[in-house]
Amino acid sequence: MSEASGSIAPAAVPVKRPAGRGRSVELSDELKAYKGVWVFVEHDRGHVHSVSWELVGEARKLADKLGCQVSALLLGGPDEALEKFAAEAFTFGADKAYLMQDPILKGYRNEPFTKGLTDLVNKYQPEILLLGATSMGRDLAGSVATTLLTGLTADCTELRIDPSSNALAATRPTFGGSLYCTIMTLAYRPQMATVRPRVMLMPQADASRSGEIVYDTLGMLESQIVTKLLDFIADASSNKINLPYADVIVTGGKGLKNPENFRQVFELARVLGGEVGATRPCVQAGWVEAERQVGQTGKTVRPKLYIAAGVSGAIQHRVGMEASDVIVAINTDVNAPIFEVAHYGIVGNAMQVLPALTQAFAAHLALRRRQAA
Ligand SMILES: Cc1cc2nc3c(=O)[nH]c(=O)nc-3n(C[C@H](O)[C@H](O)[C@H](O)COP(=O)(O)OP(=O)(O)OC[C@H]3O[C@@H](n4cnc5c(N)ncnc54)[C@H](O)[C@@H]3O)c2cc1C
Numbered sequence: 001m002s003e004a005s006g007s008i009a010p011a012a013v014p015v016k017r018p019a020g021r022g023r024s025v026e027l028s029d030e031l032k033a034y035k036g037v038w039v040f041v042e043h044d045r046g047h048v049h050s051v052s053w054e055l056v057g058e059a060r061k062l063a064d065k066l067g068c069q070v071s072a073l074l075l076g077g078p079d080e081a082l083e084k085f086a087a088e089a090f091t092f093g094a095d096k097a098y099l100m101q102d103p104i105l106k107g108y109r110n111e112p113f114t115k116g117l118t119d120l121v122n123k124y125q126p127e128i129l130l131l132g133a134t135s136m137g138r139d140l141a142g143s144v145a146t147t148l149l150t151g152l153t154a155d156c157t158e159l160r161i162d163p164s165s166n167a168l169a170a171t172r173p174t175f176g177g178s179l180y181c182t183i184m185t186l187a188y189r190p191q192m193a194t195v196r197p198r199v200m201l202m203p204q205a206d207a208s209r210s211g212e213i214v215y216d217t218l219g220m221l222e223s224q225i226v227t228k229l230l231d232f233i234a235d236a237s238s239n240k241i242n243l244p245y246a247d248v249i250v251t252g253g254k255g256l257k258n259p260e261n262f263r264q265v266f267e268l269a270r271v272l273g274g275e276v277g278a279t280r281p282c283v284q285a286g287w288v289e290a291e292r293q294v295g296q297t298g299k300t301v302r303p304k305l306y307i308a309a310g311v312s313g314a315i316q317h318r319v320g321m322e323a324s325d326v327i328v329a330i331n332t333d334v335n336a337p338i339f340e341v342a343h344y345g346i347v348g349n350a351m352q353v354l355p356a357l358t359q360a361f362a363a364h365l366a367l368r369r370r371q372a373a
Pocket of ligand 1 (some may be wrong): 252254293
């Protein structure tokens with residue numbers, strides 16, 4: 001539709017929702033009709049964020065429990081490869097994909113994406129809507145939930161179907177991470193949740209799977225949008241730290257005492273070809289960038305090898321790393337909580353153990369390279 005034509009497609013009529021702010025646990029008959037599990041597929045300059053596929057995998061499990069379909073939502077510009085992304089979504093477990101392509105949807109902006117998503121929800125009525133807890137997903141989930149007057153549980157660590165109510169039971173940390181709470185949206189639909197990257201496992205792709213694509217239109221004019229996307233300028237100083245998807249992470253904690261000692265963490269990570277992580281106090285002290293923080297208010301990681309040196313193992317740190325395949329902890333205190341989740345524990349001074357490990361790995365890897373040559 002051209003802007004000059006001035007015609008706007010009518011928005012889908014929202015279903016009437018329970019009035020008032022009081023506690024209501026009953027679904028209205030209209031909201032009982034909502035069916036299916038949806039995943040918002042986040043993509044940026046030709047790449048789908050892996051969290052979207054992790055969520056399609058989770059959505060598949062929820063939908064199998066409910067006996068319903070999984071749908072992927074793809075919004076973007078006319079020249080973006082949404083059909084290719086939809087085909088990929090099918091391989092990860094989606095049955096259907098809703099595609100909305102419009103020049104206005106090229107590059108994320110809150111207003112058109114909120115309208116697109118809320119219109120699709122009002123028209124096709126899913127019972128669950130999942131988004132990644134990324135910058136984009138967090139921004140969009142909040143405005144969509146507010147517009148739809150429904151419940152949103154952010155940063156979930158587990159998603160289940162409650163057997164007695166068939167509601168989504170969304171678990172997340174609370175009270176500073178010292179407790180977990182499970183939240184259910186009983187009287188509103190869709191039930192919305194966000195999940196951070198790497199919290200859920202990446203599903204196996206099945207190339208033989210396919211699905212149905214449903215095309216829809218946005219029905220919005222550029223002149224109705226306050227925010228303008230003038231240009232995309234990559235952050236030249238951004239240092240490409242990709243902690244959530246690293247295979248090897250060496251993390252330093254406050255037990256390393258100062259930034260000079262922390263260099264030992266970088267040395268070991270360099271030899272192992274891994275990334276460097278840190279606890280929150282190290283970030284707060286300015287020893288390393290905030291992007292390196294692992295934990296509840298940092299990144300969730302799932303490496304094959306996680307080495308924690310001078311890290312006490314507070315619950316807020318553990319929630320971000322305890323799903324790692326192999327955890328090695330180095331700590332002077334034999335009673336440090338990190339040893340409860342570690343597969344291998346070294347009771348000792350990290351300032352001596354880290355250089356010894358670096359030297360041993362460097363020698364071993366050099367020998368392997370010589371043997372392979
Ligand atoms: C709402 C909230 C959110 C939070 N989010 C996060 C988060 O995302 N990530 C996070 O990490 N923390 C987070 N925290 C902070 C968390 O509670 C802990 O304070 C923090 O993880 C502790 O960091 P640490 O292990 O580096 O330091 P410490 O607790 O001070 O532990 C240092 C450890 O080093 C050991 N040690 C001392 N000397 C040596 C040595 N020479 N060699 C080896 N070991 C030594 C000590 O025995 C000790 O176990 C959060 C807290 C709150 C309240």
